[in-house]
Amino acid sequence: MVEKQYTPTVAYLGPETSFTHVAATLLFGDVGLVPQPTIPDCIEAVAEGKVAYAIVPLENALEGSVPMTIDYLFHGSELFINAEISTPIEQHLMVNKIRKDESGQLQSIHSHPVALAQCHKYLQYHYRRTPLMQTTSTAAAAKYVSDNPELNIAAIGNRLSAEKYGLHIAEENIHDFHFNHTRFVVLSQRKGFLDIPFKSESSKTTLMVKLPEDDRSGVLHQILSVFAWRKLNLSKIESRPMKTGLGNYFFIIDVLEDEEHPMLRGALEELTSLNCAVRSFGSYYTF
Numbered sequence: 451m452v453e454k455q456y457t458p459t460v461a462y463l464g465p466e467t468s469f470t471h472v473a474a475t476l477l478f479g480d481v482g483l484v485p486q487p488t489i490p491d492c493i494e495a496v497a498e499g500k501v502a503y504a505i506v507p508l509e510n511a512l513e514g515s516v517p518m519t520i521d522y523l524f525h526g527s528e529l530f531i532n533a534e535i536s537t538p539i540e541q542h543l544m545v546n547k548i549r550k551d552e553s554g555q556l557q558s559i560h561s562h563p564v565a566l567a568q569c570h571k572y573l574q575y576h577y578r579r580t581p582l583m584q585t586t587s588t589a590a591a592a593k594y595v596s597d598n599p600e601l602n603i604a605a606i607g608n609r610l611s612a613e614k615y616g617l618h619i620a621e622e623n624i625h626d627f628h629f630n631h632t633r634f635v636v637l638s639q640r641k642g643f644l645d646i647p648f649k650s651e652s653s654k655t656t657l658m659v660k661l662p663e664d665d666r667s668g669v670l671h672q673i674l675s676v677f678a679w680r681k682l683n684l685s686k687i688e689s690r691p692m693k694t695g696l697g698n699y700f701f702i703i704d705v706l707e708d709e710e711h712p713m714l715r716g717a718l719e720e721l722t723s724l725n726c727a728v729r730s731f732g733s734y735y736t737f
């Protein structure tokens with residue numbers, strides 16, 4: 451009997467050619483990818499078991515965390531991180547091909563809020579008075595410009611989107627800083643490394659740590675020393691609002707170690723005994 455090959459279904463922030471789509475194809479290939487209109491839709495699709503995985507942008511080198519992902523992943527979801535992939539991001543200004551020789555003022559410029567923010571200085575300098583319109587993704591912006599040739603509008607996005615939606619690149623590489631990478635994470639209902647044919651050297655564990663209620667002095671120092679004396683390397687620590695009142699924060703901590711490592715197991719136990727609430731999003735490879 452020929453064994454049927456299992457193809458996971460993967461929800462991603464679409465439509466096709468979005469940066470998330472590019473990241474998804476690098477990890478999963480072209481098969482089984484299901485575009486979703488928004489980041490919450492991706493997270494809901496995997497939480498409700500409609501797909502095996504979701505892939506969403508988590509953090510950008512220029513703009514920091516993607517708030518929509520943080521909000522849905524850390525507030526209320528029971529999902530785990532199974533892999534991370536980081537890709538370079540290049541932003542281009544694109545217009546409808548039939549308008550490529552027009553010199554008139556653009557009516558509006560459309561893109562994902564993170565992409566608009568990455569090009570903020572460029573837009574401030576060249577398009578100070580042009581309204582900026584937020585879209586659910588850069589590819590959605592490119593599609594919108596393509597679908598509305600009667601409007602003198604532009605989108606910001608990648609070269610693949612310009613090709614796919616038949617747009618002309620009016621200006622290349624308009625992101626404000628050269629080093630522009632984004633971390634995307636693969637999420638599922640199960641803890642564990644993503645089962646793909648290629649492996650990576652470096653594993654990471656993401657923790658959500660809530661401080662003890664009694665708010666005693668020096669508690670942050672205590673938490674950091676839990677990692678420090680065990681020589682556990684942190685690649686990120688970020689405070690985010692608990693959304694329960696001013697001054698209430700939790701911490702997102704990335705540790706460059708596998709959760710099963712005795713040192714990290716010990717660190718998690720010690721944090722609990724310090725009355726911290728700790729939730730692990732699991733260990734995963736970074737690509």
Ligand SMILES: O=C(O)C(=O)Cc1ccccc1
Pocket residue numbers: 463467468469470471507510539562564565586587588589632
């Ligand atoms: O809008 C997209 O194409 C996305 O995938 C989200 C995003 C936006 C800007 C930088 C990286 C990811």
